[in-house]
Amino acid sequence: MTSPLLSVHDLRVSFFTEAGPARAVDGVSFTVHAGETVALVGESGCGKTLTALSLLRLMPTGARLAPTSRVEFDGADILTMPERALRSLRGDRIAMIFQEPMTALNPVLTVGDQVAEVVRVHTALSGRDAWTRAVDMLALVGIPDAAARAQQYPHELSGGMRQRVMIAMALILEPALVIADEPTTALDVTIQAQILELLRAMRERSGMALLLITHDLGVVAEMASRVLVMYAGEVVEESPVELLFSAPGHPYTEGLLAAVPTLDTSRERLRTIPGTVPPPTDWPAGCRFRERCAHAWDRCASDAPPLVQLGPAHRVRCHLVQEPERRRT
Amino acid sequence: MTAQTTSVAPLLDVRNLTKHFPVRAGWFRAPTQVIRAVDGVSFTVADGETLALVGESGSGKTTAGRAILRLIEPTSGQVHFGGRDVRALNAASLRALRREMQIVFQDPYGSLNPRLTVGAAIREGLLVHQLAEGAAAEQRVRALLDEVGLRAEYATRYPHEFSGGQRQRIGIARALAVEPRFIVCDEPVSALDVSVQAQVVNLLRDLQRDRGLAYLFIAHDLAVVAHMADRVAVMYLGRIVELAPRAALFATPRMPYTQALLSAVPVPEPGRVRRRILLAGDPPSPANPPSGCVFHPRCSHPDRDAMCANVIPALEEKAPAHWVACHKVPAAAPPSLPSTLA
Numbered sequence: 001m002t003s004p005l006l007s008v009h010d011l012r013v014s015f016f017t018e019a020g021p022a023r024a025v026d027g028v029s030f031t032v033h034a035g036e037t038v039a040l041v042g043e044s045g046c047g048k049t050l051t052a053l054s055l056l057r058l059m060p061t062g063a064r065l066a067p068t069s070r071v072e073f074d075g076a077d078i079l080t081m082p083e084r085a086l087r088s089l090r091g092d093r094i095a096m097i098f099q100e101p102m103t104a105l106n107p108v109l110t111v112g113d114q115v116a117e118v119v120r121v122h123t124a125l126s127g128r129d130a131w132t133r134a135v136d137m138l139a140l141v142g143i144p145d146a147a148a149r150a151q152q153y154p155h156e157l158s159g160g161m162r163q164r165v166m167i168a169m170a171l172i173l174e175p176a177l178v179i180a181d182e183p184t185t186a187l188d189v190t191i192q193a194q195i196l197e198l199l200r201a202m203r204e205r206s207g208m209a210l211l212l213i214t215h216d217l218g219v220v221a222e223m224a225s226r227v228l229v230m231y232a233g234e235v236v237e238e239s240p241v242e243l244l245f246s247a248p249g250h251p252y253t254e255g256l257l258a259a260v261p262t263l264d265t266s267r268e269r270l271r272t273i274p275g276t277v278p279p280p281t282d283w284p285a286g287c288r289f290r291e292r293c294a295h296a297w298d299r300c301a302s303d304a305p306p307l308v309q310l311g312p313a314h315r316v317r318c319h320l321v322q323e324p325e326r327r328r329t
Numbered sequence: 330m331t332a333q334t335t336s337v338a339p340l341l342d343v344r345n346l347t348k349h350f351p352v353r354a355g356w357f358r359a360p361t362q363v364i365r366a367v368d369g370v371s372f373t374v375a376d377g378e379t380l381a382l383v384g385e386s387g388s389g390k391t392t393a394g395r396a397i398l399r400l401i402e403p404t405s406g407q408v409h410f411g412g413r414d415v416r417a418l419n420a421a422s423l424r425a426l427r428r429e430m431q432i433v434f435q436d437p438y439g440s441l442n443p444r445l446t447v448g449a450a451i452r453e454g455l456l457v458h459q460l461a462e463g464a465a466a467e468q469r470v471r472a473l474l475d476e477v478g479l480r481a482e483y484a485t486r487y488p489h490e491f492s493g494g495q496r497q498r499i500g501i502a503r504a505l506a507v508e509p510r511f512i513v514c515d516e517p518v519s520a521l522d523v524s525v526q527a528q529v530v531n532l533l534r535d536l537q538r539d540r541g542l543a544y545l546f547i548a549h550d551l552a553v554v555a556h557m558a559d560r561v562a563v564m565y566l567g568r569i570v571e572l573a574p575r576a577a578l579f580a581t582p583r584m585p586y587t588q589a590l591l592s593a594v595p596v597p598e599p600g601r602v603r604r605r606i607l608l609a610g611d612p613p614s615p616a617n618p619p620s621g622c623v624f625h626p627r628c629s630h631p632d633r634d635a636m637c638a639n640v641i642p643a644l645e646e647k648a649p650a651h652w653v654a655c656h657k658v659p660a661a662a663p664p665s666l667p668s669t670l671a
Binding site for chain 2: 044188217219220242255257260261262265271276277
């Protein structure tokens with residue numbers, strides 16, 4: 001097997017809050033291979049966005065990275081490299097697409113200038129050539145009349161068009177890895193379908209790897225080949241996508257899948273997960289999901305379950321893996 | 330009657346509702362344009378029924394919901410609730426009517442007063458409508474909290490102490506306090522996580538069953554609607570383009586826009602091959618809607634022609650209880666009687 005493009009080892013990010021230290025990301029490890037699409041799924045507060053931001057050292061102020069955490073991209077350690085080296089990596093070999101393009105784009109520059117700037121900063125191309133390349137890229141991501149649109153400001157474009165601009169900026173230098181944080185969450189469903197189609201087409205074309213952060217299991221099913229499910233700052237399940245949906249190993253994944261409403265109109269009650277996600281200042285001891293879990297027994301309160309291998313490429317953080325007879329039906 | 334005919338008068342009857350917002354180039358200038366947010370919408374809601382109003386941003390669904398309650402004044406059209414002409418009511422009668430028509434908002438963070446305890450927020454409606462006071466009011470608040478699945482002790486706490494799902498439960502308890510017959514639910518679960526969303530969807534359905542409530546359920550999430558609605562009205566650019574019972578709408582959508590909308594929903598089944606109708610471009614602006622059928626510039630119907638571009642299609646009953654605004658959808662033949670019965 002070839003070595004992974006991105007390798008994250010024991011990522012830990014914490015904050016100091018009035019209520020005490022918050023271990024928002026607590027020992028996350030995973031890999032992404034070249035050309036692969038990996039989804040990081042979970043509900044609000046599970047740490048998925050903070051994980052994504054930390055990979056590029058874009059954490060908010062006050063966030064503390066544990067010294068033992070390592071993030072290797074193509075063999076280089078991102079967390080310890082000098083700021084200059086990191087800046088040249090960001091945008092060139094690793095790019096990021098954010099949820100809300102209105103706040104991620106600069107309101108006082110035309111969108112053409114913003115896309116061209118990426119080219120000028122990272123290549124030797126002159127202003128005019130960079131602009132031409134920017135316009136070509138805007139056309140490639142499906143912006144009609146790209147030459148005229150390039151002269152417009154972000155507020156003059158619709159949400160879907162702005163997200164296309166973000167994608168053009170992210171992909172113009174053909175990065176090896178794109179990190180997309182909820183790229184379609186702010187969009188209407190018909191526009192979301194266009195953007196997912198665009199991301200798929202660009203992936204085919206460039207062979208990029210995609211780390212997709214999302215809460216939407218429908219998007220996961222359509223886009224990803226491998227999935228990491230996060231709960232309360234930890235990865236609780238890692239699985240190939242088909243297996244995750246057909247045979248989820250963790251009770252949280254199972255509950256999440258059952259709670260998703262579908263277009264099926266047979267009108268059975270939705271299954272729910274009782275309770276709410278605990279705050280990061282107050283993760284329960286033992287298994288962090290046990291208070292909401294139907295199968296929990298005393299071992300779940302005393303021992304924190306490790307992430308154990310359930311099958312090839314399938315890992316689950318649950319004591320049921322060793323004691324399946326404890327499963328209640 | 331132009332809309333669905335029922336033998337009993339509907340609880341809510343909305344006809345040709347419009348809301349146009351003037352757009353001014355400057356504060357002291359005359360309006361230069363109008364945004365046709367809601368442009369001639371008719372529907373009914375029966376007692377105990379859920380009608381879903383679905384559509385994407387800018388379709389006018391939220392404006393329609395608020396115009397019905399007169400939280401914003403409609404530009405024209407009729408709204409009758411329980412036989413009363415809502416638009417003709419003076420301020421005092423409107424306040425009295427609000428006891429029967431309530432609203433639950435999308436944002437459980439923004440819709441609760443941060444300085445009122447949860448108990449005070451719920452009690453407000455009881456006092457305004459003189460339904461209970463003192464110890465009786467306290468008793469009612471505790472019962473309401475229990476009904477929406479919250480602990481009675483929470484009455485003394487403030488909104489910031491609760492999670493999003495709990496706040497939405499508080500918003501629901503507040504709406505229920507005055508014992509309404511009808512609630513406009515404006516995207517009530519959109520801001521919630523999946524596991525919590527399912528809890529609130531189930532709660533709304535239980536309350537409907539126990540109290541016989543009617544809902545106008547405004548949503549953009551078609552999967553949630555598939556679990557909540559009895560009938561579904563699809564809005565596009567200020568108009569209803571299709572209205573049908575839930576099962577018919579999801580199984581046999583007829584309007585090309587509805588077909589595209591349903592096909593765009595990502596389905597949580599990896600590897601499932603679906604025929605997706607990708608719409609080109611963005612919806613046009615409601616300030617300058619297309620002529621004829623508002624959907625025609627993005628429509629992919631093979632028979633699309635000059636009529637679509639010039640003549641506004643009426644919402645017509647193309648199959649029993651299945652209303653479609655499209656020139657190219659043929660009316661289904663009236664069902665013939667089975668030979669054994671004829």
